[in-house]
Amino acid sequence: MKTTLMWFRRDLRLRDQPALVAAAKGANVLPVFVFAEHKSGLDSPKDRLVASVAALREQTEGSLVVRFGDPAQILNELAIEVGAVEVHISSDATPNGRAEERLVEEQLSTAGIALVRTGSSYAVQPGRVTKSSGEPYRVFTPFLKAWREFGWNAPFEQPSITWVRGVHSDRLTEPDEQPDEQPAGEEAAIMRWHDFCNGDLAGYSTSRDRPDLNRTSRLSTALNLGEIHPRTLLHDLAEFAEIGSEAAGIAREDIDRYIAELAWREFYADVLWHNPDSAWNDLRPQMRAMRHDEDADALEAWKSGATGFPFVDAGMRQLQAEGWMHNRVRMVAASFLVKDLHIWWPAGAKYFLEKLDDGDLASNSHSWQWVAGTGTDAAPYFRIFNPVAQGIKFDPQGDYVRRWVPELRHLPGAAAHEPWKHLAGLEHGYRQRIVDHGEERLEALERLAELKEANL
DNA sequence: TTTTGAGTTGTTCGA
């Protein structure tokens, strides 16, 4: 029996894992995880990632080899140690992922070791869905249609595997406590998915927008780390649709909505695949002449949840505390940075990516670009979120705001969204608004008008 | 090639 290496990256699961199927075909498998960006272990990786790697180690009966350092070198040494000539991976579509793969592939090949790519983090690999002309889509809705018609495989069976044991692993310092909100590992992800299907999927199409209700699937982190694959989710959703939404008690629109959310993830991965520069630069070149402010104090106030706008601050504090933020609040917080503080979106995108456990480069950057109006959506320029109105609309009782901003807990109901209107509103140390939204909205429109002139 | 219809998520103002 030969031996192969399975190099896990953002695919920390054993089920529905085609790369592992390929690795285990007629072979014993040495599972490996490398912390490449944390070579010395000095700057520590995110707790959530570490917890997920620890869960995978448990699933592999302790045989997962964890190392800190340069992947090519480590994989090379390990392959030689166990006599393997194949390293199996699922491909990573991001610019950095692709670069890393090319580098590792090159270095391994000089030692006669092959890097074998099977599958990706997506139901449809980025670059596969195109218009009939072969050009990539730039608008979501037609992409969604084509993507659904393109179709995807059924989930892959989990192979029976003989793990290679006894290879030295670096010590993995596990976080002290597991966060309740985002338990790590494949088993937890599957449980969460089933809970969601039996519960909050019904009504998802509307309740997903309410941060106070907290009725999203909360699977973004699991998807980002590959603890669960979108193919698995799509398969289950198709079954729901087939047995009839009535039998399952789930409306067709709820199922379609969830599918569409998964498709957004795939769409943005596709956009990044075709435009690697769009990770940190405006996708639409005509937006590059936009006038921005560099205001370190304002940026800091935004980061720390001290803008004086309750809905924005609540979101930023949730991000800090949980490594996650509700999508509706992400949009409003992002809009505030871009349209009210006039700061260029990459500053915000970078901070989100740093803090979010689900921080996915493609989704993060392009969602920011959508808000900023620099990306794949010819959004009307006048669509500027009002942070107060958004709060009242999507957190009508103020529950979400009070959960994250203790200084506002004395204010009942929607009053928590406008503390300045109430006599005792700012008594408990909540900050005055750092800007006037009405004025900054006009300023943003003015800058867009300038841009229009400049592009004439 | 030209034409046509449409584009995730909104806000404000005035009747």
Place this chain on the structure above:
DNA sequence: GTCGAACAACTCAAA
């Protein structure tokens, strides 16, 4: 308080 209109122009996709 509610409701409809106005807010630009452009790019994209498909016929």
